[in-house]
């Protein structure tokens with residue numbers, strides 16, 4: 121779907137009406153579980169404020185924290201490598217594999233290696249990389265990319281997965297029971313774990329104070345891989361740092377609850393030193409992050425802990441699917457990260473939003489996602505050739521925002537209308553984002569508020 | 578210029594203005610920790626049994642596992658038939674049916690148990706075993722994760738893990754399946 125706009129790509133997804141509804145409802149259900157879980161924690165907002173402040177601290181002290189992290193990791197007997205870009209990251213991995221004569225590689229979930237195109241790079245060099253997260257293994261068989269950062273195969277139905285497994289691991293034709301399929305994958309992947317010489321993982325949190333890092337999974341696949349293999353390569357974006365081990369108290373309370381509503385992932389593994397006779401490597405990757413750090417309006421996107429909550433809540437994401445974004449990280453956060461990497465290629469993403477603000481409301485580190493989306497729109501409208509109807513929409517928005525009273529009134533009317541408008545009226549043909557959209561959740565905080573702030577600054 | 582120097586230079590150039598490090602959080606102790614712990618654990622797929630003694634644990638094992646199955650116990654007073662200390666290659670643990678381990682502390686809000694490397698000997702043991710039993714002392718229960726990090730020095734062991742349930746997945750249509758790669762069950766015995 122290269123070169124397509126978000127709306128064009130979304131059109132592909134929404135052709136199957138029943139599936140679109142199912143996708144929408146499934147993710148909305150995850151969002152509701154998140155709400156229920158957050159509501160069970162009276163200090164939830166304090167946690168969010170603190171996580172946000174800790175990440176702000178990290179961004180404003182990134183250089184010294186990285187050096188602290190490196191020297192502690194080195195003292196722990198871990199080899200630390202730095203990579204300016206995806207290529208250097210991939211080259212490091214390749215060199216480590218060569219040096220250690222690795223034949224079999226298992227990998228647990230890592231959005232960074234996805235961003236760097238590591239699997240393809242290694243496949244071109246003759247390696248097979250076995251993704252071990254169940255969702256990732258499914259899409260790896262199907263030669264697809266993850267459509268969601270936490271739920272990689274959320275776009276597939278169990279019948280699809282049954283077919284994929286029948287073809288690749290010989291499950292019964294037509295079988296689609298999740299228990300049966302998971303058991304088959306378990307047997308298949310156990311062999312891979314036993315055979316592996318190297319395990320590649322991502323990093324959820326790097327601890328500057330101790331030089332260690334934390335990997336969170338429910339399946340235990342990162343642990344099965346790393347503890348059996350002789351080589352552990354941990355790939356980490358430089359923004360993944362936290363200052364102190366005790367900050368994990370805050371982040372682990374927020375991460376899983378925000379992601380799926382569960383209280384914590386079943387495994388939160390803390391790696392500090394390699395086991396006896398084994399080797400551990402950490403690759404610190406920039407790949408555009410330092411550039412994003414310098415963009416005053418967009419630097420906050422680097423606080424992201426990749427929980428996926430903004431995707432689950434986004435009315436556009438839910439109804440257009442992860443692939444419509446054509447970017448490693450889809451959804452609202454992807455739409456503010458990707459334009460920083462390639463403004464032209466991702467120019468339609470900041471428009472794939474209703475600006476309802478629900479993403480910012482659920483974000484555990486309080487990234488002002490919808491404000492950044494709006495700011496990217498301004499940058500893009502100034503710099504690229506945006507489709508005329510969107511320019512018009514921008515103009516209309518501009519006029520309305522210019523008249524606070526009018527906007528207040530329009531907002532109030534829309535808010536009332538949202539609750540009573542029947543579906544048939546909501547699915548409007550003049551909607552610029554595509555056809556299959558109903559209106560978003562009514563934002564608690566009006567868009568006007570940030571606009572006012574923005575005008576002041 | 579090395580990549581490290583280049584990255585650090587780019588950070589120096591683009592660094593946002595300084596913001597302070599937030600103070601660590603602390604919330605009051607909660608009552609009814611056992612009840613809360615039970616809820617936290619079962620929410621993640623684990624099962625809590627309040628046991629009067631280790632004999633009760635032993636009995637549970639005899640009732641649920643056969644003698645010819647491989648049982649690795651790292652808890653004094655619980656019998657096993659695999660000598661984990663004598664094993665040098667973790668791959669040799671491949672066919673362990675049940676592992677019995679001692680947990681350091683439990684967290685009521687989510688069922689998580691801190692398991693440092695010395696309690697598992699081989700890091701892979703709590704993952705490769707088909708079933709896992711953890712023995713936990715009731716007086717180690719804490720209210721929340723802040724208290725846990727206050728008590729645990731996570732960098733003392735080379736590796737440590739919070740275990741909050743059995744291995745699970747919901748990657749197929751969001752249907753919960755227990756036993757993805759690791760243990761198909763987690764039973765926590767709470768001892769006085």
Ligand code: SF4
Pocket residue numbers: 378423424425426427428429430431453479482483484485486487489
């Ligand atoms: S932007 Fe916030 S809500 Fe979205 S994935 Fe990142 S941390 Fe989660």
